[in-house]
Amino acid sequence: MSVTIKDIAKLAGVSHTTVSRALNNSPLIQEETKERIRIIAEQLDYTPNYNAKSLVLDRSYNLGLFFTTLSKGTSAGFFYEAIRGVNSVIQDRYQLIVKGIDDYTSFHTITKKSFDGIIIVSQSDDDSAIIEHIVKKEIPLVVLNRPVDTEGVLNVLSDEEQGAFLAGAYLVEQGHSRIALIEGRKGFKSAQNRKEGFERAMAHYGITVPAMYRLPGMYDLESGRKAMQQFLSLDAKPTAVFCCNDEMALGAIKAVFEAGLQVPDDISVVGFDDTVFAAYVTPALTTVRRPIEQISTEGALRLLGNIENKFHETEQVLLRTELIIRESVKALHT
Numbered sequence: 001m002s003v004t005i006k007d008i009a010k011l012a013g014v015s016h017t018t019v020s021r022a023l024n025n026s027p028l029i030q031e032e033t034k035e036r037i038r039i040i041a042e043q044l045d046y047t048p049n050y051n052a053k054s055l056v057l058d059r060s061y062n063l064g065l066f067f068t069t070l071s072k073g074t075s076a077g078f079f080y081e082a083i084r085g086v087n088s089v090i091q092d093r094y095q096l097i098v099k100g101i102d103d104y105t106s107f108h109t110i111t112k113k114s115f116d117g118i119i120i121v122s123q124s125d126d127d128s129a130i131i132e133h134i135v136k137k138e139i140p141l142v143v144l145n146r147p148v149d150t151e152g153v154l155n156v157l158s159d160e161e162q163g164a165f166l167a168g169a170y171l172v173e174q175g176h177s178r179i180a181l182i183e184g185r186k187g188f189k190s191a192q193n194r195k196e197g198f199e200r201a202m203a204h205y206g207i208t209v210p211a212m213y214r215l216p217g218m219y220d221l222e223s224g225r226k227a228m229q230q231f232l233s234l235d236a237k238p239t240a241v242f243c244c245n246d247e248m249a250l251g252a253i254k255a256v257f258e259a260g261l262q263v264p265d266d267i268s269v270v271g272f273d274d275t276v277f278a279a280y281v282t283p284a285l286t287t288v289r290r291p292i293e294q295i296s297t298e299g300a301l302r303l304l305g306n307i308e309n310k311f312h313e314t315e316q317v318l319l320r321t322e323l324i325i326r327e328s329v330k331a332l333h334t
Contacts, residue, residue: 003044011040024093063094063303064110064118068127070100072185075219075247077275078292082121082144085296089304107133115139117307119299122146123188140306142299146189147316154306155316156299160190160272163288163321164197165204167242167270170286170323172205175332176240176268180213182227182252184244188219194244194272213238217248224251232259232267239267239332246271246278246287253281253328264330274324283327290321 005023009016014033022029022037065086067074087096094116101120104110107130110118117140120127127146134141135152142154149155171179181198184191202209212234215227224243231238232255243249249271256263263269263283271278274289298317 003041003046005046008037008040008044008046011044012037059116060114061094062115063090063096063300064115065096065098066101066118066120066130067098068100068121068123068188069102070098072102072218074100074123075245075273075275077246077277078273080276081292082296085293086119086300089297089300093304101127101130104130110134110139111137112139117141117303119144119296119303121296122148123185123190125189126187140303142303142306144295144299149316151314153314154299154302156295156302156319157316158290158295158319158321160193160290160321161197161200163290163323164194164242164244164272165201166197166321166323167272167286167288168198168201169204170325171240171242171268171270171329172201172207174240174268174329177207178213178236178238178240179207179209180215180231180238180241181209182215182217182224182241182243182248184217184248185219186216191219191244198242217244219245219247221247221251221254224248225255226251228252228255229259232256232261237267240270240329241267242270242272244272246273246275246285249285249287249328250277250281253285264328268329270329278324279326286326286328287324288321289324291319295319 005016005019009019012019018029019037022034023041065083083098090096110133118134120131120143122143122145131143131148131150131153135150142156144156147155147157183195215230217223217227224247228241231241241252243252249269252269253263256267261267271285271287274287278285278287
């Protein structure tokens with residue numbers, strides 16, 4: 001027979017309400033009491049009955065973590081860090097349901113009974129439909145990664161445009177003027193922001209980027225590899241390439257080595273995101289650090305606060321990006 005809150009309450013000498021509040025980390029319960037109840041719960045191998053809690057408290061104890069897509073343009077590193085950030089906050093207080101928005105043919109199953117709150121990691125303007133649905137259903141919502149101005153939505157994102165500007169400016173300051181661009185996935189807001197930041201840097205230094213130095217990418221390894229192959233086939237090869245994410249940068253570096261050339265001696269490469277492998281490839285990748293885990297952690301913390309306070313906050317939180325200089329860029333100064 002499974003252990004219940006009443007069993008813990010009897011051993012702890014408190015009410016079952018106190019046990020419930022302690023296990024949910026309520027500020028109404030003293031830390032000493034919380035710790036005593038947690039120890040008893042662990043000793044009894046207590047497992048929360050989410051269905052029972054849902055019936056009593058009219059809550060599902062489900063949190064949704066929705067990505068624009070799980071299969072087309074969402075890199076493994078981005079996916080991992082976003083989930084890790086959210087999971088570090090909710091721990092065992094909620095069940096996390098991860099979905100791709102493009103997997104839904106209808107949003108009718110997304111209700112207050114099915115989700116206590118939702119985090120959307122948005123990469124496209126096409127996500128507006130699900131955002132409007134969630135707001136209409138009055139489900140607490142946080143949108144990460146892409147700017148939105150919908151009333152009642154908390155928005156947490158990083159300044160990607162400024163980050164791309166820093167990357168482009170750094171290449172120019174290292175003496176590069178033949179600088180190419182591998183763009184992000186078409187239709188993704190991040191791709192647009194990064195392209196605009198790069199272009200602003202080039203305009204700031206008076207550098208023209210010809211059409212042959214601009215190629216589309218898909219935010220994956222292979223598109224970075226193919227784009228670099230095209231750049232290397234040019235008579236006037238670029239001396240540096242800015243890739244709109246780290247996976248494309250890694251694919252680009254592979255193409256350079258396949259051609260019998262070296263990074264950065266023959267061509268410099270810069271990425272974006274500072275994913276987990278960026279510091280461990282050879283050469284270590286110069287990139288823009290976008291704090292994905294911090295963004296998702298901040299979003300989850302604020303969402304839980306809104307759920308507990310029954311409050312729908314409208315605010316935009318902008319976290320800064322940072323240029324991380326490693327080994328993949330060569331200075332051309334004499």
